[in-house]
Amino acid sequence: MIHGKTSRPDSYGTLETSVQEVLDYLENNDLAALENGSHVIDGNRLFVNIVSYPTTSPENRFWEAHKDYLDVHVPIEGTEQIDLNFLEDLEVGEYKKEEDFQAAFGPARMHAILRPGDFLVCYPQDAHRTAIAVDGKPEQIRKAIFKVRIG
Template identity: 50%
Template sequence: MIFGNVKDLEDYNFLPEEIKRCFAYAKTHDLIGYEKGSHTIDGDDLFVNIVEYETTARENRFWEAHRNYLDLHLMLRGKEQIDLNFIDNMEQKEFVEKDDFLPLEGPENAHVVLTDKDFLICYPKDGHRTAIAAGDPVVIKKAIFKIKIK
């Protein structure tokens, strides 16, 4: 996992071109104005899901990981905590191929708090539990770029 802010992108030149492409797309498109839902960038290889929801208590949320796509969470508006742990530290449930969804159970090992223009890149070994309130619940808007692993 990689946690940062877009103002510091020059420090992330080591990132693969597919991830840099997401940041370039975000810079040239008004994502805050996008409707909720999935938006194609490059077919199944790269797309962005725009989500808007109210953060909540940790016990109301679920763990997940993915095998076929990397997630790049980019906060557009609001404040959200994301709990993290490596999937090898957790109980892995049955993988749902059509949704690229690996349900997990277990405790958090760490967490990050995303605010405006913060990002979190989650790789296949990175379990994550999103939508946790960092303080009082708030409605957030976030772009989640899905980058196909080749």
């Protein structure tokens, strides 16, 4: 996983090309202007989902990981905690290939607090539980989730 600032895209020059493409896209496009839903950038290789939802407690959320796509989370409005753990340290459920969704169960190992101007890259081994209220204070958030095809 990589947690960084979108305002410093040159600081992450060692990132793989596809993640750097996301940072370039952020520099040249206004995410707030996009409507909720899926937006194609480069076919099924790179696209972005714009979503809105309220944050809540961890027990109301689920763990997930992905095998075919990296997730790059970019907040547009609001603050969200994302719980993180290595997939190998969790109990793993069924993988749904058609949804690229790996279920997992267990405790958080660490957390990332995401605010507008931040990004978080989750690789296949990075299980994540999104939409967690920071300091237990729920709020409505809006964010972009870039899906970057692996391989």
